[in-house]
Amino acid sequence: MGLTNRKADQRSPRKVVVVVYEGVKLMDAAGPLQAFRDARFSDGCPAYRVALASESGGLIMSDTGVRLETVPLHRNVLRDIDTLLIAGSELPAALIGTESLRARLARCLDRPRRLGSVCTGAFVLAELGVLDGHEATTHWAFCTQLEREFPAVIVKPDAIFMISGRIWTSAGVSAGIDMALAMIEDDLGHLAALDVARGMVLFLKRPGGQSQFSVELRRQVHDGRGQFDDLHNWIRANLDANLAVPELAAAVRMSPRNFARVYLRETGERPARAVEKIRIEAAVRLLESTDDPVKVVASRTGFGDDERMRRAFVKTYGTSPQDFRNRFGRRQR
Structure with missing residues (x-):
């Protein structure tokens, strides 16, 4: 993803407007707003002007019962707008916003340089035809519905966020912050985005990068009793050791x-595959966050050689470690 047409050394704050409505999910709106609010130019000046907007302005009730003060979505708010985001909701897709709100949005979609959605806000963009022919994502629980109702949209159900031209879409809730951090990095550079992430005590890029579910979260869902949590931590601390079944059992x-039988029953996968996934996740973190050569990453994570790691990456991600780094590594922007 290349830098945008405004360079990071310009000191004119960009206007970001997040559109909300009755029943909006609070974090879908507040998370990205906080990230943009915290972003600074190198001289400490705010890099963004942020606003919450609704159809008529005034107080909007969020899903938590917290009321949000909003400004009306009219020409003054949209003047000089840089980024327009539509927040999501747990409401059925048909009840998100109102017809008049969508009609108002339809008249202004060409104004923002960057247009996006958080969570189920993607349904609003899809209904307006914005996502036709574009790769997009939404909360994992609604991806099938989005694909079914809008077949012209290329739905990516496993992505944290997707970028297709000027269109950005994110998965649910906290993924909106991931997307906002990526926007900040695109606008201002890696260090500025990293400063925001540090302040919010977040990863700039999640371990495992571009998946709504990390390897570990998937494993925890299966191993609901946490029987092998300590083992998984031990594996992470000993990635370059012999991690065959006898050593794991010991x-x-x-x-x-007995170990192989119980592990398969409790986690839904064989020990060797689990070890490979943990090694892949560790390799992903290093590929995303360091400049270590691929051979060094392979050694540090216990693959032994880069060809073995390459085969594991192709099987898991459909791409090589180097291609993965080129796309998601810290030097990509």
Whole structure:
């Protein structure tokens, strides 16, 4: 993703407007707003002007019961706008916003340099035809519905956020912050976005990068009782060790045969595949956050050689470690 047409050394704050409505999910709106509000130019001046807007302005009730003060979505708010985001909701897609709000949005979609949605806000963009022919995502629970109702949209159900031209869409809730950080990095550079992430005590890019579910979260869903949590932590601390079944079984004081059987039953996958996934996730973190050569990453994460790691990446992500770094690494912007 290249830099935008405004360079980071310009000191004119960009206007970001987040559109909300009755029942909006609070974090869908507040998360990105906080990130943009915290972003600074190198001289400490605010890099963005942020606003919450609704159809008529005034107080809007969020899903938490917290009321949000908004300004009306009219020409003054849209003047000199840089980024327009539509927040999401847990409401059925058909109830998100109103017909008159969508009609008002339809008249102004060509104004922002960058147009996006958080969570189910993607349904509003899809209904307006904005997402036709574009790759897009939304909350994992609604991806199938988005694909079914809007077949012209290329839905990416596993992505944290997607960028297709000037159109940005994110997955649910906290993914809106991930997308906002990526926008800040695109506008202002890596260090400015990193400063925001540090202030919010967040990853600039999540471990595992571009997936709504990390390897570990998927594993925790299966291993609901957490029987092998300590083992997984031990594996992460010993990635370059021999992690065959006998060694894993010894670590949890079980016989190899019993361990393999119980592990498969509790986690839904075989120990060898679990080890490979943990190594891949560790390699992803290094590829995203360091400049270590691929061979060094392969060694540090226990793959032994870069060809073995390449095969694992192709199987998991459909791409090589170097291509993954080129797309998601810290030097991409």
